Amino acid sequence: MTDKAATIQVYRIVIKATAQAIWDAITKPEWTQRYAYGGRAEYDMTASGRFSYKANAEMKSLGLPDEIIVGKVIESDPPRKLVQTWHPLFDADTTAEQHTRLTYEIKENQGGVCTVTITHDLTGAPRVAGMVSGGGDPTKGGGGWPWVLSDLKSLLETGQRMST
């Protein structure tokens, strides 16, 4: 479809919430199960600590493994910056690709809004790059970062998810 030879993708959204609320929504399972694909993120925030994103019952019923994304924490500076590896185990193809590197940056601006920037280094992971860029149907797992961030914004600003 497109020439996605570029290995880095960047996504940015402005959210009316505190940096701490956004940090919690990204790193705490009670929040991550409330938006996007609704899995439970678990982080050990020490250097080289483990990250996993666990499937919920619905995902498991679709045949996904218990841990659908795994990784390691590289740098944790709450609530401003999180750098980690990010390796999806959706299927044999994504599992075979290189581990990707994901950076979240949360910057507080005036007026109680934050800018959230995701920089995803997808070197050596073309299939994962195609998935996270979005453009597919979110109900089939094709929403990518644009859909995940839009849903996060909706949840934090209105208390509710986007209607899909």
Add this chain to the structure above:
Amino acid sequence: MDDDSIFKALADPTRRLLLDLLFQRDGRTLKELQAGLAMTRFGVMKHLKVLEDADLVIARRSGREKLHFLNAVPIRAIHDRWISKYSEHGLSALAALKTELENKE
């Protein structure tokens, strides 16, 4: 990032072309983008500034270079707010009929 700045940014053919260029290959320098356009460096810079103000393009430093990345999030938001609302089944059926009739000519 508000609707006005996004629609303003999209209301220009050169800026839409810049987005298309970044969609084909992301993370380009000003020089690389300028090569694809019949325009001065200053002209391209001005257009990139409008796209950056709308958060459609994000500039990041990489060593001595400034790379420009397409940010698809505002376009997703426009789609959710303005496109999916009006693209109910009836409208898409009409669009399909129009395409079919026009192709028969």
